[in-house]
Every structure is written in C-alpha cells, then in structure tokens.
Amino acid sequence: MISRPSLAEWVGEAQLHMGTEVSVYVWHDDPATAEKAVAAVFAEVARIDNLMSTYIEDSKMSEINRDAAERPVEVGDELFTLILRSLDISVLTRGAFDITYDSVGQHYDFREGRRPDADTISEELPRLNYRFVEPNRGDGTIRFTHEGVRINLGGIAKGYAVERGVEVLRRYGVAHARVTAGGDSRLLGDRRGQPWMVGVQNPRDPDQVAVTIPLENEAISTSGDYERFFLEDGERYHHIIEPSTGKPAGEVRSTTIIGPDAVLTDALSTSVFVMGVDQGLRLIATLPDYEGIVIDADGQMFYSDGLQPPE
Numbered sequence: 001m002i003s004r005p006s007l008a009e010w011v012g013e014a015q016l017h018m019g020t021e022v023s024v025y026v027w028h029d030d031p032a033t034a035e036k037a038v039a040a041v042f043a044e045v046a047r048i049d050n051l052m053s054t055y056i057e058d059s060k061m062s063e064i065n066r067d068a069a070e071r072p073v074e075v076g077d078e079l080f081t082l083i084l085r086s087l088d089i090s091v092l093t094r095g096a097f098d099i100t101y102d103s104v105g106q107h108y109d110f111r112e113g114r115r116p117d118a119d120t121i122s123e124e125l126p127r128l129n130y131r132f133v134e135p136n137r138g139d140g141t142i143r144f145t146h147e148g149v150r151i152n153l154g155g156i157a158k159g160y161a162v163e164r165g166v167e168v169l170r171r172y173g174v175a176h177a178r179v180t181a182g183g184d185s186r187l188l189g190d191r192r193g194q195p196w197m198v199g200v201q202n203p204r205d206p207d208q209v210a211v212t213i214p215l216e217n218e219a220i221s222t223s224g225d226y227e228r229f230f231l232e233d234g235e236r237y238h239h240i241i242e243p244s245t246g247k248p249a250g251e252v253r254s255t256t257i258i259g260p261d262a263v264l265t266d267a268l269s270t271s272v273f274v275m276g277v278d279q280g281l282r283l284i285a286t287l288p289d290y291e292g293i294v295i296d297a298d299g300q301m302f303y304s305d306g307l308q309p310p311e
C-alpha cells in the first residue's frame with residue numbers, strides 16, 4: 001500500500017455581497033471539494049441578498065415595502081421566519097432593535113454624507129414602530145398597519161447569511177471554517193487544533209486591535225460607529241439608528257457580542273449599541289451562552305459577567 005501525502009489545505013476567497021466584504025476560509029481534505037464549498041457559500045449569500053436587499057428593485061423585501069401598507073404580501077417561509085424572529089428580538093430589547101428603522105434610515109446616505117433634516121425626521125419618526133408590522137402565521141403574509149412604514153433587515157441579515165454559510169459548508173463535510181460578512185463572523189470548529197483568534201477593532205484607529213478573543217465554534221458580531229459614517233461640523237453620523245429618535249445612537253463606539261447563533265449576535269450587537277453600556281450588558285446577562293464587550297463614547301471597555309478582561 002502506497003502512502004500519499006495529504007492534499008488538505010486552507011482554501012479561502014473574499015467577494016463583495018450585501019454591501020460589504022464577505023469572506024470564506026475553509027479546511028478540507030480535498031481542495032477541489034473545498035473550492036466547491038466556498039463557491040456554494042457565495043451563491044447562498046447572493047441568494048439571500050437578492051431576497052432581502054432594499055436596494056434590489058425586484059427583491060421580496062422591496063415588494064413588501066412597496067405594497068404591504070396596501071395589502072398583505074406573501075413572503076415565503078424563510079423571510080417570514082426571519083421577520084418573526086426580528087419582531088421577537090424587538091420585544092426582547094424593548095424596541096432597541098427595530099426593523100422599521102428604515103422609515104428614517106432611508107434618508108441617510110453615508111457615502112454622500114447626507115442626513116435627514118429635523119422636519120424629515122419629525123415626519124418619518126411616527127412610522128418607526130415594529131408593532132406596525134403585522135405577520136399572519138396562517139397564510140405567511142406581512143402587512144403594515146400604517147402608511148409609509150419601511151422595513152430593513154440590515155441589523156440581522158448578515159448574521160443570517162454567515163449562519164447559512166456554515167450550514168452549507170457542513171453539507172460539504174467541512175469541519176473547520178470561518179465565514180465573515182462585514183462585522184459578523186461564524187466560526188465552524190477550531191483552527192485545526194488552535195482556537196480562532198478574533199480581533200475587535202479599536203473604533204478610532206483601524207490599524208489597532210482593541211482586544212483579541214480566542215474562539216471555537218462560535219459566532220461573533222461587532223457593530224461600530226466607524227463602519228458607515230461621515231463627519232459634519234465635528235459630529236459623527238453613523239448607520240446605527242436609535243429608534244426612539246431617528247438619529248444615530250451616541251452612547252458607545254462599538255459593541256461585540258459572542259454566542260452560538262450569528263443571527264442573534266448580529267441583532268444583539270445593534271441592540272446593545274442602542275441601549276448603551278448599563279442596559280445593554282444587563283440584557284446580555286439574562287441570555288445564557290451570550291457575552292458582550294462594549295466600548296463607550298470615552299473609549300472605555302466594559303465586559304459582560306462571563307468574560308474575563310485581559311490583565
């Protein structure tokens with residue numbers, strides 16, 4: 001019997017999807033299978049984007065925003081389930097997470113440095129309330145109970161995409177991988193006998209890491225005021241909108257949530273950002289298996305009870 005050296009190796013690629021960089025990094029005994037698995041993940045991410053993007057005119061999400069105030073819209077099991085979960089998280093976070101933020105959020109353009117004026121916010125803010133989204137479990141439809149309501153799954157869709165990506169990889173027999181979309185990562189297994197070392201960026205210095213965390217088979221999501229923003233007269237306007245005001249939340253610079261499910265870590269990182277240090281970490285303390293790190297507006301770092309700060 002002839003012994004042959006293993007052809008196993010790490011295979012990785014990065015592409016632009018969902019308005020951000022998506023990267024897939026996997027280990028497999030067969031590099032050809034690894035490449036097929038990576039391609040399958042990108043195909044799945046593209047499918048999710050085509051379903052949920054508010055920027056794609058013929059997406060199901062765009063149809064909901066156009067028509068749901070006039071009639072119930074059939075959305076399919078997948079999207080219906082994710083919208084239901086979003087509404088549940090809104091209840092959990094007492095409205096800090098709210099997919100109707102786009103009623104105001106649509107008026108921000110962070111590439112062009114545009115923001116809504118006070119009159120626009122005043123006009124749109126009454127439409128921002130997750131209770132205006134009415135799901136019908138009987139026929140799988142979504143209806144809006146107020147005119148002008150818009151929903152956007154930007155606070156949960158990337159977490160969903162990386163979680164789905166890991167499910168795809170498992171079908172190809174992958175046991176060690178990392179799937180990342182913007183600030184959301186899902187880790188499958190470990191890094192071949194070593195933990196994955198995941199760095200949390202210093203919110204005010206892109207070349208510095210604020211803290212590095214060893215993880216295995218976990219999800220980790222970071223929301224920061226440095227991801228999409230512009231400065232105007234010394235004030236930072238970023239994409240994480242506080243539902244009660246329609247303006248960017250300002251108590252913290254970044255939040256990082258660690259846990260077993262990227263869908264929830266994604267939504268919680270946004271929620272805790274809006275809630276602030278005290279309320280946010282109190283919420284995390286009630287959720288078994290989830291931990292958090294918050295960097296406040298002064299740059300001070302706070303940890304949930306289950307994380308030991310580095311010496």
